Amino acid sequence: MAPPLGDIAHLGHVELLTPDLDRSVWFFTTLLGLTENGRSGDSVHLRTWDDYEHHSLTLTAHSTSGLRRTALRTSSEEALLRRVKELESAGRAGRWVEDEPGIGPLYVTSDPDGHELALYWESEWYEAPPGLRPGLKNQPQAKPGQGVGVRxxxxxxxxxxxxxxxxxxxxxxxxxxxxxxxxxxxxxxxxxxxxxxxxxxxxxxxxxxxxxxxxxxxxxxxxxxxxxxxxxxxxxxxxxxxxxxxxxxxxxxxxxxxxxxxxxxxxxxxxxxxxxxxxxxxxxxxxxxxxxxxxxxxxxxxxxxxxxxxxxxxxx
The missing domain is CATH 3.10.180.10 (2,3-Dihydroxybiphenyl 1,2-Dioxygenase, domain 1)
Structure with a gap:
């Protein structure tokens, strides 16, 4: 039986690999209008202005391009554990990691094609610094003043x-x-x-x-x-x-x-x-x-x- 709609709340964020990290960061910040929200190792964490979480996109330096991870936030801790149980019962067992800033434990598995998927519940809500605070309290961040300003x-x-x-x-x-x-x-x-x-x-x-x-x-x-x-x-x-x-x-x-x-x-x-x-x-x-x-x-x-x-x- 298919699980109820709602255990997965929404698409959280993705991690892209790039052989030209500096230029990729330029593209997503200067041209599209994302905001840099921290770095860890060879990775840069970026966010769109209307996202409530720590990051929407991680760019990681690599020898080639591609997608490393797609992260999905669940609707509750109970929903996360339900999905983990069903994945393991279906032979799609994964592993628990805590390797992203602003995100709690992630259960990392993959689809049949090998795309890495990470499910998580705990998430740090973004608090804009003074220079990025919006005029409206129900908006996470001020709209960017440059680039496209993707939402x-x-x-x-x-x-x-x-x-x-x-x-x-x-x-x-x-x-x-x-x-x-x-x-x-x-x-x-x-x-x-x-x-x-x-x-x-x-x-x-x-x-x-x-x-x-x-x-x-x-x-x-x-x-x-x-x-x-x-x-x-x-x-x-x-x-x-x-x-x-x-x-x-x-x-x-x-x-x-x-x-x-x-x-x-x-x-x-x-x-x-x-x-x-x-x-x-x-x-x-x-x-x-x-x-x-x-x-x-x-x-x-x-x-x-x-x-x-x-x-x-x-x-x-």
């Missing part, structure tokens, strides 16, 4: 050798519910969008055309408005940041988007999905056919080839 970490899109097994894991053991998917003429699930909340999606599994396991397609940050995404495109152009595609509108999930490569090589999406929520408790899974998906975006340019082939870490 929050929105979702993670995992590349997977087998979408169905990973989506099933996320549904049955973590309590996500699927909202949309792509099913090929062969019956194979090529992608599935899943949510832990009333957002239309928090995580996505997309077929890795290389057949590799454990890679990243992109992480996404939400903006306040569509105009912020247009501003981001101009800032990327001015700063010689590679724009892969967009701004366009997705047909699936209806997201207005821009995809760029940060200096470390990871694909980053800037998106504006803030007006679309899934409030129905009996939301039907929407299936897109191979022919419908081949039509591309709702509007804008056709999907370019690199969107299906680029992932991190890179493979030959």
């Amino acid at each position: 929050r970490l929105d979702h993670v899109n995992f590349l997977a050798a087998d979408v169905d097994s990973n989506a099933t894991f996320t549904r049955d053991l973590l309590g996500a519910r699927p909202t949309e998917q792509i099913v090929l003429d062969s019956g194979k699930v090529a992608a599935q969008w899943l949510t832990f909340t009333n957002k239309s999606y928090d995580v996505v599994y997309t077929e890795d055309w290389t057949g590799s396991s454990g890679r990243l397609h992109h992480i996404a940050f939400a903006t306040d408005t569509r105009e912020d995404i247009l501003r981001a495109a101009d800032l990327c152009l001015d700063s010689d940041v590679f724009i892969e595609t967009g701004p366009h509108k997705h047909a699936i999930q209806q997201t207005f988007f821009l995809y760029v490569y940060e200096p470390g090589g990871n694909r980053i999406e800037l998106c504006n999905p803030l007006t679309r929520l899934v409030l129905a408790p009996d939301w039907p899974l929407i299936t897109w056919t191979q022919a419908e998906r081949a039509r591309g975006q709702a509007w804008g340019l056709k999907t370019i080839e690199s969107f299906h082939t680029h992932g991190t870490p890179p493979v030959d």
Whole structure:
């Protein structure tokens, strides 16, 4: 039986690997508007202005790019222990660590594809220093005065050798519910969008055309408005940041988007999905056919080839 929706409260934060730490930090702070909130070893911890936790993103120096960890906060300590018990019963036993500032014990496991997932409950609420205190007491931090000013970490899109097994894991053991998917003429699930909340999606599994396991397609940050995404495109152009595609509108999930490569090589999406929520408790899974998906975006340019082939870490 699938666990009740709500044991996982939300997507907490992610850790990205980068071979160019300084330039990656520049991209996320100066261009996107995140705030640095501490360093530990070869890692830099950054936060979006509307996040209540210590960090939204950790950048870690590495020989290559990619995703090291995706952290999910549970809705209570009891919910955390329930998920740990179910994971261990299903053969997905992990390990307990305390290796992130502002975060209590994390239970680190992985999905069938090998993506590292960490579940936690204890979390330190951010208190802005004098220079970053907001004018409103119900806002964690003042809005940034530079860059795009992204509001929050929105979702993670995992590349997977087998979408169905990973989506099933996320549904049955973590309590996500699927909202949309792509099913090929062969019956194979090529992608599935899943949510832990009333957002239309928090995580996505997309077929890795290389057949590799454990890679990243992109992480996404939400903006306040569509105009912020247009501003981001101009800032990327001015700063010689590679724009892969967009701004366009997705047909699936209806997201207005821009995809760029940060200096470390990871694909980053800037998106504006803030007006679309899934409030129905009996939301039907929407299936897109191979022919419908081949039509591309709702509007804008056709999907370019690199969107299906680029992932991190890179493979030959």
